[in-house]
Amino acid sequence: MNGLAWGIALVSVSAAAALAVRSLDAPAPDDGRIDAIAERMATLEERLEQVDGRIAKALARVESPERATARASGTALGDAETVVETPLLSAADRDAAAAPKDAAEETEEEFDLDDFAARLRAGGMSDEEVERAWRKIVAAGRLDDAIDLLEKLADLHPNDPDLQAHLGSAYIQKLMTVPDLQRGEPAMRADAAFDAALKLDPQHWDARFSKAVSLSFWPPIMGKQPEAIRHFETLLAQQEGSGVPDPKHAQTYQFLGNLYLQSGQTDKAKEVFAKGLSSFPGNEALAQAMAGL
Numbered sequence: 001m002n003g004l005a006w007g008i009a010l011v012s013v014s015a016a017a018a019l020a021v022r023s024l025d026a027p028a029p030d031d032g033r034i035d036a037i038a039e040r041m042a043t044l045e046e047r048l049e050q051v052d053g054r055i056a057k058a059l060a061r062v063e064s065p066e067r068a069t070a071r072a073s074g075t076a077l078g079d080a081e082t083v084v085e086t087p088l089l090s091a092a093d094r095d096a097a098a099a100p101k102d103a104a105e106e107t108e109e110e111f112d113l114d115d116f117a118a119r120l121r122a123g124g125m126s127d128e129e130v131e132r133a134w135r136k137i138v139a140a141g142r143l144d145d146a147i148d149l150l151e152k153l154a155d156l157h158p159n160d161p162d163l164q165a166h167l168g169s170a171y172i173q174k175l176m177t178v179p180d181l182q183r184g185e186p187a188m189r190a191d192a193a194f195d196a197a198l199k200l201d202p203q204h205w206d207a208r209f210s211k212a213v214s215l216s217f218w219p220p221i222m223g224k225q226p227e228a229i230r231h232f233e234t235l236l237a238q239q240e241g242s243g244v245p246d247p248k249h250a251q252t253y254q255f256l257g258n259l260y261l262q263s264g265q266t267d268k269a270k271e272v273f274a275k276g277l278s279s280f281p282g283n284e285a286l287a288q289a290m291a292g293l
Contacts, residue, residue, distance in 0.1 A: 113142065117149050120166050121157075134173050143174055154193075161200035165207045168193035208235055209252070216255055225259055232256035236272070240279075250280040257289055266293065 253276025
């Protein structure tokens with residue numbers, strides 16, 4: 001499963017669970033209130049289990065940028081399919097990947113947090129390099145150090161939206177390493193970081209996409225789907241106005257079309273899927289979605 005998307009989904013699920021947990025904070029509830037809270041918790045647990053299944057189905061239909069690029073170029077993915085992408089970097093970051101290094105040199109540099117942060121700011125790392133670096137940082141037990149460093153950099157450069165997006169990615173990494181009941185804080189921090197990036201740059205695709213994906217996985221009872229739709233619609237207008245298609249942009253059509261279907265807007269779903277296929281005619285997920293209508 002896509003590591004980042006799973007983390008974003010956990011942001012939503014953990015936040016929903018946190019709302020239920022907060023209801024337990026009221027002083028000295030009577031027996032009737034306790035029974036009501038227990039019933040609400042049981043209902044929420046059942047809904048979260050349903051969300052987990054929906055997450056798996058939705059993510060299975062989302063084509064990764066690596067897969068789309070490889071298929072478009074006729075290149076076999078092979079073992080590259082197992083690489084977990086982190087679509088939180090700006091377009092400039094992806095286009096300015098660092099030159100390949102030998103294994104020894106790369107390992108030494110990626111454990112250097114100062115160098116890692118500097119390369120993030122410079123936009124000199126590919127998605128794969130960033131994900132490998134995060135895995136090494138987590139394995140070395142230095143995730144908190146990395147978060148502290150990115151927080152300090154964000155404070156020193158408050159007008160840098162990319163830093164805020166990277167910080168949001170770091171919080172998601174943290175979220176995926178802690179127990180369920182501790183996920184509320186990194187979830188809220190990640191969401192705030194993406195909001196900060198969008199406040200600085202409303203055109204920041206990765207921050208808005210991460211925000212929209214998070215909202216799309218909230219249980220329907222929370223009423224977040226209309227907001228998710230608005231964010232995906234903004235992304236769609238942004239993409240189509242740029243005139244520069246990117247394989248990752250196909251995911252916007254997929255998520256938005258699925259949200260339209262869930263809200264009963266079948267005609268809009270067909271229109272979005274059709275537009276997506278027009279821009280990405282080889283996208284299997286979009287083709288399957290269109291065929292299923």
